[in-house]
Amino acid sequence: MSHTPTVAIVGSGPIGSAYARVILQSDPDVRVVMFEAGPQLTAIPGESVRNIADPGEKARAREMSQGPQAGAFRESLGIPSSVVVEGMFTARQGTHLLDFGGEGSAHAPTFPAAAAATNVGGQGAHWTCAIPRPAFSEKVDFIDDAEWEDLVSTAEGLLHQQSAAFSDSPIGTAIRSLLNDEFGAELPAGYGVGTLPVAGDPQPDGSMVWAGANTVLGPLIEAGTPESARFELRDLTLVRRVETEDGHATGVTIEDLRTKELSFFPADAVVVAADAFRSPQLLWASGIRPRALGRYLTEHHVVITTVALDEQRMRPLVSDDEFEGELARRAQNAADPVAAVNRIPFSEPDHPFSLQVMYAENPPFALDPSHPAAGNRWGYVNMGYGVRKHPRVEDGVAFDDDELDYRGFPNMTIDYALTDAEQPELDEAHVRVRRAGEALGTFVAEPRLMPNGSSLHYMGTMRMGAADDGTSVADPWSHVWGFDNLLVGGNALIPTANTMNPTLMSVAIAVRGARRVVEELSSAPVGEAVR
Ligand code: FAD
Numbered sequence: 001m002s003h004t005p006t007v008a009i010v011g012s013g014p015i016g017s018a019y020a021r022v023i024l025q026s027d028p029d030v031r032v033v034m035f036e037a038g039p040q041l042t043a044i045p046g047e048s049v050r051n052i053a054d055p056g057e058k059a060r061a062r063e064m065s066q067g068p069q070a071g072a073f074r075e076s077l078g079i080p081s082s083v084v085v086e087g088m089f090t091a092r093q094g095t096h097l098l099d100f101g102g103e104g105s106a107h108a109p110t111f112p113a114a115a116a117a118t119n120v121g122g123q124g125a126h127w128t129c130a131i132p133r134p135a136f137s138e139k140v141d142f143i144d145d146a147e148w149e150d151l152v153s154t155a156e157g158l159l160h161q162q163s164a165a166f167s168d169s170p171i172g173t174a175i176r177s178l179l180n181d182e183f184g185a186e187l188p189a190g191y192g193v194g195t196l197p198v199a200g201d202p203q204p205d206g207s208m209v210w211a212g213a214n215t216v217l218g219p220l221i222e223a224g225t226p227e228s229a230r231f232e233l234r235d236l237t238l239v240r241r242v243e244t245e246d247g248h249a250t251g252v253t254i255e256d257l258r259t260k261e262l263s264f265f266p267a268d269a270v271v272v273a274a275d276a277f278r279s280p281q282l283l284w285a286s287g288i289r290p291r292a293l294g295r296y297l298t299e300h301h302v303v304i305t306t307v308a309l310d311e312q313r314m315r316p317l318v319s320d321d322e323f324e325g326e327l328a329r330r331a332q333n334a335a336d337p338v339a340a341v342n343r344i345p346f347s348e349p350d351h352p353f354s355l356q357v358m359y360a361e362n363p364p365f366a367l368d369p370s371h372p373a374a375g376n377r378w379g380y381v382n383m384g385y386g387v388r389k390h391p392r393v394e395d396g397v398a399f400d401d402d403e404l405d406y407r408g409f410p411n412m413t414i415d416y417a418l419t420d421a422e423q424p425e426l427d428e429a430h431v432r433v434r435r436a437g438e439a440l441g442t443f444v445a446e447p448r449l450m451p452n453g454s455s456l457h458y459m460g461t462m463r464m465g466a467a468d469d470g471t472s473v474a475d476p477w478s479h480v481w482g483f484d485n486l487l488v489g490g491n492a493l494i495p496t497a498n499t500m501n502p503t504l505m506s507v508a509i510a511v512r513g514a515r516r517v518v519e520e521l522s523s524a525p526v527g528e529a530v531r
Helices: 014-026 055-064 145-158 170-186 213-221 278-285 311-317 320-332 423-440 503-523
Strands: 006-010 031-035 198-202 208-210 231-234 237-245 248-256 261-266 269-272 301-309 338-344 353-360 380-387 396-404 410-415 441-449 486-488
Touching: 006 014, 006 237, 006 248, 014 031, 014 145, 014 213, 014 503, 031 237, 145 213, 145 503, 170 311, 170 320, 170 338, 170 353, 170 423, 213 231, 237 269, 237 278, 248 269, 269 278, 269 503, 278 396, 278 410, 301 311, 301 423, 320 338, 353 423, 380 423, 423 441
Parallel strands: 006 031, 006 269, 031 231, 269 486
Antiparallel strands: 198 208, 237 248, 248 261, 301 380, 301 441, 338 353, 353 380, 396 410
16 A cells, blocks of 8 residues: 655644645645644634634634633643732733743743743734844855745745735825934935835735735645645644654654543654744653753844824824825724834844834723823824844753643743843834834833743744754754754744744745655655655
8 A cells, every 4th residue: 555655743833834835735645734732713724813803702712822821711722720820921812921820830030921822823823924034144044045035935925925014004104204204314225114024915995814824824724625635734632742763753642632532643754833932842852852952042122112193293294185094994994903014124234123113093002091192093103123132052941851831741941131242232222212202203101121022932942053063953954953854843943143023034944844854755765755
């Protein structure tokens, strides 16, 4: 009997989905089975919950994603109760803190806002969809420019990149004009104020259908396509171990969270894309422990503020008709408060920051009705300067075989510190965000540095490297060093200091890994697909 090569993918976020899509579309003989610990939230698997119009449905989908902090849904996720501790951080909706304060919680006092999402689509069901390209030193230096261009454009295609979303919003245009007056002269050509590239599909009414894992999966989840016949997504299925023999993955041990049954699933290649903390944790639990595993943790730090747009400044740039049109457009899309997205990208040497400027109907917090800027008809901008963190071996997550977490995995302790290497750029970000705010209006929240972990963009914990020298976990094609058919994916692979939202870069890296798996599967002798 002929053998159908099978790839097991752990995690159904954008990265696992990119692997599935590229592998299935490149090789007509392969089957892909994707395992996801969390529940499916929407009829279309992996769709962004931001697209759900009904507020009750949206809240329910977010709640279901919150793993150990998922209230009534906790039991369906096979997770014991957690204790809500006074003073604890609250995670962004749809996510759950790693250090949630209950039994089996991770320990992360120096990285307290670290969070994850446990659902089909992963964090990609909750994300903001900003997908700028990495630039200058943010890129990986051992992938040449021509190949990188191809990888990143392929990733943009998978994510339905839009480079000019909301560009017809007159208020969005006015925001760009005011920021350009303030900063334009200091910025190099090609890296000035512009629209923020996002993932999604613009609609005729000016709104966006935001991209999620479903966008990346594409034909894999459309009935009747050849790819869909070879793709299977199993939700509420926790991968407990990657099984290996002499540098070769043989499959995964899975737990069906509905029945608690454990079984072995054989595979010809295994891809672990279970986020930047839980992927290294799974490798550790499987006895795969390269020296750099969990180390070199970075994120981009964010200095944020919220500003009420100033009528005096906007009026000369926005006509009455345009303003009325804008109000009508915003009212039409009450379910989605984002109405324009702008930015100043990273450039070296003089602008080592990413500024993200989101124009929205309301501030992201309840503003006291007595505040002079409450109910501002011109709306608000939430903006943040992304500041890079330089990788250090000291920053990272460690796993304890003697203390299990709420899922029964070796528990995590995160150690992390900002150092003198970051301080000057953090200080400069405060200065610049104040300038940006003053150019646009009145502060309704003072500029401040968000607590460590707030970016939700965790990088470096399974970094890729050009050589197996103990400072990386994966080779340039995302194989774990020393393994021929075990690959890792996600932001954790990014080895550089970054200020940008990392998902596009991670999808591009995944495309490279997926193409390599396809080559390896097709060149393997029949019956022994990769080896
Ligand atoms: P994830 O999306 O985290 O998916 C991993 C999946 O693996 C999860 O569903 C998890 O349940 C599953 N899993 C974990 N362990 C196991 C196991 N043992 N067995 C089975 N399954 C397992 N990024 C950007 O680039 N731009 C943005 O604008 C942006 N905004 C964001 C806003 C918010 C509110 C959030 C939450 C995130 C944002 N991000 C953004 C981050 C972005 O969502 C992530 O970079 C992206 O989702 C990472 O994809 P992934 O597939 O690697 O991991």
